[in-house]
Amino acid sequence: KQEVTQIPAALSVPEGENLVLNCSFTDSAIYNLQWFRQDPGKGLTSLLLIQSSQREQTSGRLNASLDKSSGRSTLYIAASQPGDSATYLCAVRDNQGGKLIFGQGTELSVKP
Amino acid sequence: EADIYQTPRYLVIGTGKKITLECSQTMGHDKMYWYQQDPGMELHLIHYSYGVNSTEKGDLSSESTVSRIRTEHFPLTLESARPSHTSQYLCASTQSDVATNEKLFFGSGTQLSVL
Numbered sequence: 001k002q003e004v005t006q007i008p009a010a011l012s013v014p015e016g017e018n019l020v021l022n023c024s025f026t027d028s029a030i031y032n033l034q035w036f037r038q039d040p041g042k043g044l045t046s047l048l049l050i051q052s053s054q055r056e057q058t059s060g061r062l063n064a065s066l067d068k069s070s071g072r073s074t075l076y077i078a079a080s081q082p083g084d085s086a087t088y089l090c091a092v093r094d095n096q097g098g099k100l101i102f103g104q105g106t107e108l109s110v111k112p
Numbered sequence: 113e114a115d116i117y118q119t120p121r122y123l124v125i126g127t128g129k130k131i132t133l134e135c136s137q138t139m140g141h142d143k144m145y146w147y148q149q150d151p152g153m154e155l156h157l158i159h160y161s162y163g164v165n166s167t168e169k170g171d172l173s174s175e176s177t178v179s180r181i182r183t184e185h186f187p188l189t190l191e192s193a194r195p196s197h198t199s200q201y202l203c204a205s206t207q208s209d210v211a212t213n214e215k216l217f218f219g220s221g222t223q224l225s226v227l
Contacts, residue, residue, distance in 0.1 A: 004154075031214070032214065034215065036218075041200075041221075041223065042220055043202055043218040043219050043220040043221045044155075044202065044204075044218040045218070046215055046216060046217065046218075049215050089154075089155070091155075091216075093214065099157055099171070100145070100204075100216060102156075103154060104152075104153065104154040105154065
């Protein structure tokens with residue numbers, strides 16, 4: 001059974017710092033991996049999607065990498081801003097039923 | 113970007129009531145999902161549908177039911193709400209399409225409180 005783990009559970013950084021969020025998964029037979037952002041009490045916003053054949057995706061200050069063989073993905077946020085404060089979730093889609101399995105998320109706080 | 117709508121945004125209801133959480137999307141996506149999320153916890157899949165008249169239970173056991181009579185509409189129903197049903201319910205959709213890599217889009221969620 002696929003399990004997705006995110007470390008750390010919470011992270012607090014001063015504004016301007018570069019940071020890395022980690023996501024690991026137990027079964028490397030994935031279709032894709034997606035990073036989401038969730039603001040308190042709201043739905044999820046998709047940030048980046050990496051296909052299983054890809055190594056990384058970039059969007060603005062965000063860069064997501066995927067190492068399928070080791071079951072790891074990282075989300076790099078450059079020059080963090082207070083507006084980046086949110087919970088970041090990674091989710092993997094399996095090759096079989098197409099269901100998305102979520103990690104528990106990393107709660108990020110960027111202090112001005 | 114896909115547009116996916118959930119209503120109501122917040123719902124406070126008494127035990128034993130029947131409720132329906134609405135979810136609609138306007139992009140013609142064939143796949144739709146319901147997730148349940150408790151505060152600070154991960155999302156759990158409770159129902160999904162890969163097309164009209166097709167529904168399946170997810171990984172987390174749920175007393176709710178769903179229907180998919182129209183492509184754009186995927187309502188979730190609780191016949192008799194209980195306090196244990198208090199949670200946030202998130203609806204999502206995607207299109208089976210290699211070009212889009214099946215990127216998932218979420219609604220804003222319904223926060224349900226059963227008293």
